[in-house]
Amino acid sequence: MAEERKEVPEEVTKLREALAAFAAMDDDVACTAAISEVLRQWPDFGSELRQLREQRVNSLRQQHGMTWPEIAAVIGEVTPERAQQISKGLSGARRKKDKRAAEEQPGE
Template sequence: MASEKKEVAPEVTKVIEAIAALSEIEDDAACTSAVSEILRRWPDLGSELRQLREKRVNNLRAGKRTWSEIADIIGDVTPERAQQISKGLSGAQRKKNKEAAERAAAEKAGK
């Protein structure tokens, strides 16, 4: 059974190629500077990407897509994770919520 290869958007390819191009910068100082600038901006860029994905996931849901269909579109996530993405819950936020719930349960059990 041959596995289907998912088509990659040209924008994704461009980002991957841009990152690969960094390693082709011959001057170590110039490469270090360029990579450092990207890493400084990454928290904001990552946040923008997460917000864009959240908005588009919600658009898909409003268009009557199921959580399973949306999970397949995202790739490598469960339908439950697709729902979490629609609510803007990052991995860090899910971990904080889980830890808070565990603390609350421990406090309740200790009373």
């Protein structure tokens, strides 16, 4: 059975091209400085991407009436439960922190 290939969004291709552009830079000083600037801003980029994904996941649910399994399939490689957590803005670190806090509280 042939493996089904997903189409790669243009934006992902552009990001890969940007990374290749760094690698292709001849000037080690300029390349190091440019990559360092991106890495300094990376936490902000990650946060913005997570917020945008959360908004779009909520739109898929509310505006398009998609189920959590359908949304999980769109996201790829996540469970429906994880898709629902994404819709609430829960990151992996946040889920672990919330779980630890719940475990530390005495039984209710």
